Amino acid sequence: MSKKSSHKINSESDCPCQSGLLFSHCCQRFLDSSSGLYPETAEQLMRSRYSAYVLDDLDYILKTWHPDHQPDRLVPNDSGDHWIGLKIKSTQLGQKKDSTGKVHFIARYKINGKAHKLEENSLFARINGHWLYIKEDIK
Ligand SMILES: [Zn+2]
Numbered sequence: 001m002s003k004k005s006s007h008k009i010n011s012e013s014d015c016p017c018q019s020g021l022l023f024s025h026c027c028q029r030f031l032d033s034s035s036g037l038y039p040e041t042a043e044q045l046m047r048s049r050y051s052a053y054v055l056d057d058l059d060y061i062l063k064t065w066h067p068d069h070q071p072d073r074l075v076p077n078d079s080g081d082h083w084i085g086l087k088i089k090s091t092q093l094g095q096k097k098d099s100t101g102k103v104h105f106i107a108r109y110k111i112n113g114k115a116h117k118l119e120e121n122s123l124f125a126r127i128n129g130h131w132l133y134i135k136e137d138i139k
Helices: 042-055 059-061
Strands: 082-093 099-111 116-126 130-136
Touching: 042 059, 042 082, 042 099, 042 116, 042 130
Parallel strands: none
Antiparallel strands: 082 099, 099 116, 116 130
């Protein structure tokens, strides 16, 4: 599964999504397609997508993006973007039995030593039993 050796994250690392769990107990289970496991809540999917951005796992990012809303292409993270943190502000619905959910989060990243933040209220839908990212929910 891992194609890159440049990332220092392994199963014993803290999960990049900052859940406080080990990577192996958190997002790794979902990023590893051979596990057969899928996020059960919109928040878990949101976290695993963040971890996929950290690890530059573009396949996972596309796989968990609703086909009608996917970008034409995703560029590998070669520009020096460096994700440094994720904070979930709030969630609405998005539990096991829901069909939609929203996750409001702040992700931080650094470019050339300068910190930036991305704040988004994301919309998710559960389709055929699997959570997918739809798009930013703009009011
Ligand atoms: Zn995680």
